[in-house]
Amino acid sequence: MRTIPLGRSSLVSSRLGYGCWRIAAPWEGAESRPERLEHGYEAVKSAFDQGFTLFDLADIYADGMSESLFGNVLKRIPSMRDQILIATKCGIRKAGNPHPQDPYRYDFSKEHIMASCDHSLQRLGVETIDIYQLHRPDYLGDPDEVSAAFEALHQAGKVKTFGMSNCRPSLFSTYQKICRVPLLTNQVEIHLLHLDAFNDGTLDQCQSERITPMAWSPLAGGRLVAMAGSDLNDPHHARKAKLRDTVDKLARHYEVSRAALCLAWLLRHPSGIVPLIGTTNPVHITEALKALDVEITREDWYVLMEAAVGKRMP
Ligand SMILES: NC(=O)c1ccc[n+]([C@@H]2O[C@H](COP(=O)([O-])OP(=O)(O)OC[C@H]3O[C@@H](n4cnc5c(N)ncnc54)[C@H](OP(=O)(O)O)[C@@H]3O)[C@@H](O)[C@H]2O)c1
Numbered sequence: 625m626r627t628i629p630l631g632r633s634s635l636v637s638s639r640l641g642y643g644c645w646r647i648a649a650p651w652e653g654a655e656s657r658p659e660r661l662e663h664g665y666e667a668v669k670s671a672f673d674q675g676f677t678l679f680d681l682a683d684i685y686a687d688g689m690s691e692s693l694f695g696n697v698l699k700r701i702p703s704m705r706d707q708i709l710i711a712t713k714c715g716i717r718k719a720g721n722p723h724p725q726d727p728y729r730y731d732f733s734k735e736h737i738m739a740s741c742d743h744s745l746q747r748l749g750v751e752t753i754d755i756y757q758l759h760r761p762d763y764l765g766d767p768d769e770v771s772a773a774f775e776a777l778h779q780a781g782k783v784k785t786f787g788m789s790n791c792r793p794s795l796f797s798t799y800q801k802i803c804r805v806p807l808l809t810n811q812v813e814i815h816l817l818h819l820d821a822f823n824d825g826t827l828d829q830c831q832s833e834r835i836t837p838m839a840w841s842p843l844a845g846g847r848l849v850a851m852a853g854s855d856l857n858d859p860h861h862a863r864k865a866k867l868r869d870t871v872d873k874l875a876r877h878y879e880v881s882r883a884a885l886c887l888a889w890l891l892r893h894p895s896g897i898v899p900l901i902g903t904t905n906p907v908h909i910t911e912a913l914k915a916l917d918v919e920i921t922r923e924d925w926y927v928l929m930e931a932a933v934g935k936r937m938p
Pocket residue numbers: 642643644645646680681759789790811812839840841842843844845846847849850883900901902903904905908909911
C-alpha cells in the first residue's frame with residue numbers, strides 16, 4: 625500500500641488507516657460475543673495482510689475489549705508488532721467509572737492519562753504505544769499538566785509520539801505551544817456528510833503546521849454507503865438524494881464502489897488526510913483499497929463538494 629509520513633515525525637503510515645472501534649463489539653463491551661471476537665480477529669488480520677500499517681484504537685472502545693482483542697491478534701501473529709503503528713486514545717471516562725455515581729466526562733488530568741496508558745499497554749500486551757491521542761477536549765484540561773504527563777510517558781518509553789482528536793484549531797495551538805513534545809496528528813470527523821474541517825480552520829492548520837489529519841468515520845459510519853431509499857421526513861432528504869446520485873454517477877465513471885469513491889475524495893485533499901476505515905468485513909476492506917487507484921479530477925472533486933453542501937458555490 626502507498627504510505628505517508630505522520631506529521632513532521634519519522635513515522636510512516638499506510639495511506640489508509642484501520643479503525644478498530646468495531647472489532648470486538650458493535651459499541652459496548654457487554655454486546656460482544658465469542659463469534660464477534662473471532663470475526664474481529666479475522667478483520668484485523670485481513671487489514672494487516674492487505675497492507676494496513678496504522679491501527680487506531682481507544683481505551684473506551686468496547687470498554688477495553690478492542691484493545692484486548694488487538695493484543696490477542698499480536699500474540700497470534702508475532703511478526704505483526706514490528707511492522708505496524710499502534711495508535712490509541714484516552715481522555716473520555718464513561719459513567720460509573722470508577723464509582724457507580726460518576727458521570728460521563730472528559731479527563732486530561734496527569735493521573736488519569738498515566739493510569740489509562742498503563743491499562744492500554746497491558747491490554748495491548750506491548751511495551752510502547754506509537755501514537756497516544758487525547759480523545760475529546762476536556763473543558764477542564766490544563767495544557768501544563770498534559771505536557772507533564774506526555775513527557776513522563778515518553779521518558780518512560782511507554783509512548784513514542786502524541787496527537788489530539790476532535791480538537792479545534794485554537795485549542796490544538798494552545799496545547800502545542802505548551803507541550804514540550806510535538807503533536808503529530810488531529811483525528812477529526814471528515815466525510816461528505818460532515819464538512820466542518822474544511823471550513824473551521826482544522827485542515828488549514830494541518831497544512832501550515834504539518835499536522836496529519838486523520839478522518840474518523842470516513843464513510844459516515846456506513847451512511848454514505850447505505851444511502852438507499854428516500855426518507856421524505858428527513859429535512860435534508862433532497863440534498864442527500866442529490867449527493868447519493870452524484871456519488872453513484874462518479875463511482876460508475878471511475879469504476880469503483882461508493883465507498884472507494886468517498887475515500888478517494890478525502891485522499892485528494894492536499895493536507896494528506898488519512899481516512900480510518902471501520903469495516904470489519906474483509907471484502908469491504910479490499911473494496912476500500914481501490915480508492916488508492918482513483919485520482920479524482922479537480923472538477924469531479926468540486927461536483928461532489930457542491931452536492932455535499934447542497935447549494936451552488938458562491
Ligand atoms: N476520534 C473519535 O472521536 C472517533 C470517533 C469515531 C470513530 N473513530 C475512529 O474511526 C474509525 C472508523 O469509524 P467507523 O467505523 O464509523 O468508519 P466508517 O468506515 O465510516 O464506517 C464503518 C461502518 O460502515 C459499514 N459499511 C457498510 N457498507 C460498507 C462498505 N461497503 N464498505 C465499508 N464499510 C461499510 C461497516 O459495516 P461492515 O463492517 O459490515 O462493513 C461499518 O459498520 C473507528 O474504528 C475509530 O478508530 C474515532
